[in-house]
Amino acid sequence: NSNGKTKKKYIISTDATYAPFEYEENGKYVGIDIDLLDAIAKLEGFEYELKPMNFKGIIPALQAGQIDGAIAGMSITDERKKVLDMSEGYYESGLALVVKEGNNTIKSLEDLKGKTFAVKKGTAGAKFAEDNKEKLGVTIKYFDNTPSMFQEVKNGNADATLEDYPVIAYMIKVDPNSGLQIAGEKLTKNYYGFAVKKGQNKELLDAFNRGLKKLKENGEYDRIIAKYIKK
Ligand code: GLN
Structure with a gap:
């Protein structure tokens, strides 16, 4: 320079x-x-x-x-x-619960008993799922990245995922075929x-x-x- x-x-x-x-x-x-x-x-x-x-x-x-x-x-x-x-x-961010589009049976964490959660390894979402695993009665499946985690929910192989609110909100906005929806209110703030x-x-x-x-x-x-x- x-x-x-x-x-x-x-x-x-x-x-x-x-x-x-x-x-x-x-x-x-x-x-x-x-x-x-x-x-x-x-x-x-x-x-x-x-x-x-x-x-x-x-x-x-x-x-x-x-x-x-x-x-x-x-x-x-x-x-x-x-x-x-x-x-x-x-x-500002925080977690939201994400389900397949049209799934209106899961509206909050309380509806997850016996369900399968897809999470991304090493994230705050994975930690949240692990910390609440017993309480919620969920099974956790791990993924390396957000697209594969979303795909799992879209395919119906997992019932829900946790993703940062700005990320899922953006995805739903830009991709009309995302096949996903947000369930309930934001869960955390960070x-x-x-x-x-x-x-x-x-x-x-x-x-x-x-x-x-x-x-x-x-x-x-x-x-x-x-x-x-x-x-
Ligand atoms: N905000 C989340 C975390 O810090 C997820 C980050 C990410 O997936 N890139 O764990």
Whole structure:
């Protein structure tokens, strides 16, 4: 660049199939997380290489130092904060119960007794299902990604799934053939954060927080959200 300094380059992981936060379009990764990261990198003067992977691989890869950071619709939780440092929350989320379109027998968690739940490995949704397994009397089936989990419910091989509200709401909106519907009210509330290994990469975490603040102040944050989530 102009002052002759080489910019620092970070390897940043993301979920591979998680619209509207990250997904592939015409061979390129796009979405809210990707646009935020890109805008922050430009403002803060760093470069990055994206490494999309299954969500379950992301936290272990951070812990092993194979990647420097992650932006993957990752909910900030106390459990994760034991092994990760996470940024300020950048988007409000939370779980919703998802069933096959036209299934009006499951309206809430109470209707799940004896039913099968499809969940994505390593997610807050999987944790919720595991924590409530006995109480709800459900069987849990694990999947590597959101599309395969949704397919299982659509095919009738699982009765329900848990997915982040903005993700399922987006899917139903953009795909009239999604074959899915939301059952009942949002179940939890949390915020997405950018993550680095605990005690490592403070420089990157600080840059993310500083950049995010600037994007919120200059209107770019709102513009990015509006590009993907139409009111
Ligand atoms: N927000 C959820 C979590 O953090 C799901 C993230 C994802 O599937 N990419 O566990």
